[in-house]
Amino acid sequence: MEKSDIYNWLQEVEHPAKEGMNLLQLGMVDAVEVAQGRIHVTLAFPKRPDPLKNYLIGAAQACLYRHAPGGTEIEVDTIVKDPAKPAPKGIQFNLDQLREVSHIIGVASGKGGVGKSTVAVNLAVALARLGYRVGVADADVYGPSIPTMTGTEDATIEMYGEDENDNLFVPVEKYGVKWLSVGHVSGAGQALIWRGPMASTALKQIILQTLWGPLDFLLIDMPPGTGDIHISLIGDVPLTGAVIVTTPQQVALADVLRGVNMFRNPQVNKPIYGLVENMAWFTPEAHPEEKYYLFGKDGGTKMAADLDIPLLGQIPLVQGIREGGDEGAPVALLDRPDSQAFLELAKKLAASV
Ligand SMILES: Nc1ncnc2c1ncn2[C@@H]1O[C@H](COP(=O)(O)OP(=O)(O)OP(=O)(O)O)[C@@H](O)[C@H]1O
Ligand SMILES: [Mg+2]
DSSP: OOHHHHHHHHTTOBOTTTTTOBTTTTTOEEEEEEETTEEEEEEEEOSSOOTTHHHHHHHHHHHHHHHSOTTOEEEEEEEEOOSOOOOOTTOOOOSGGGTTEEEEEEEEOSSTTSSHHHHHHHHHHHHHHTTOOEEEEEOOSSSOOHHHHTTOTTOOOEEEOSSGGGOEEEOEEETTEEEEEHHHHHOTTOOOOOOHHHHHHHHHHHHHSBOOOSEEEEEEEOOSSSSHHHHHHHHHSOOOEEEEEEOSOGGGHHHHHHHHHHHHSTTTOOOEEEEEEEEEEEOOTTOTTOOBOTTOSSHHHHHHHHHTOOEEEEEEEOHHHHHHHHHTOOGGGSOSHHHHHHHHHHHHHHHHO
């Protein structure tokens, strides 16, 4: 058993009142000690009483018992500590590297798994095909998917600059787009374990400590949810606006609203360029002219109207889109009907921005 195993396991314990964020994401795992046949974990709880405290302690214990070899002694205790610790000193961020970037657009959603990364990657490729200079920063520090989706997981990230403390990442260029992900920097396949403040720091490095050069669009593939990371990101990165991705089900409306409100809240107040309805209908690969509205028709149109934002595009559910993601060859590079959907989306976004 290594410490990293414990951190990995504890990612399974989610806080039911914090939109399914896990203990690690919430910065609640304060210390982990592993010795011969013994695990000791300290969980940090804020001063404000958490009614789920006992539940979380129990859940953490149960999780550790489940994974640890039989007979391991498991101890979980707590300390009082507000999880919002300041970012580690030593890294001073400034906005110099974004000087020549015209538009910084967050690709967000309220909910995970709706296809944010798929949309971000294909939208970037489509914008590049239209002649724009495009970069993508993968802000999903817990589950970065850009390296796989672009087939750049083996890329070596070069550093730019003489002074070790002042180095910049050089993004990977492929398909006419500049990509950078925490996954590139920390090595493919390696488990990513970040505690709250470390995660925000890593994220800021990916966006602010990178030699983007002149860009028309920098898309930011945001992590799922609307938690601390998002607030920190929106506070520190001068976003121009956002695109919200959703699937057509009505049940998703509440999630979408959370995503929208993240940008509409008066302190943030960033424009939302529009809604992208992903998986709007299913089209069998062999019959590209057929559309099956598995989740109902016009859900995206209705949702956009309810939220008073434009519907920027509709992307079909097509096997090839998933395969393109898995193989690192985005469909927006091709000339199929689903590729066209991304090109249309890119045109509408550019026009609206
Ligand atoms: N339009 C589509 N057609 C077919 N498959 C799709 C489509 N959109 C997304 N997928 C597939 O669904 C899965 C989830 O998509 P993706 O990783 O882009 O979602 P996400 O919102 O970024 O997820 P997370 O919240 O974990 O970051 C992937 O396997 C992807 O290939
Ligand atoms: Mg994603």
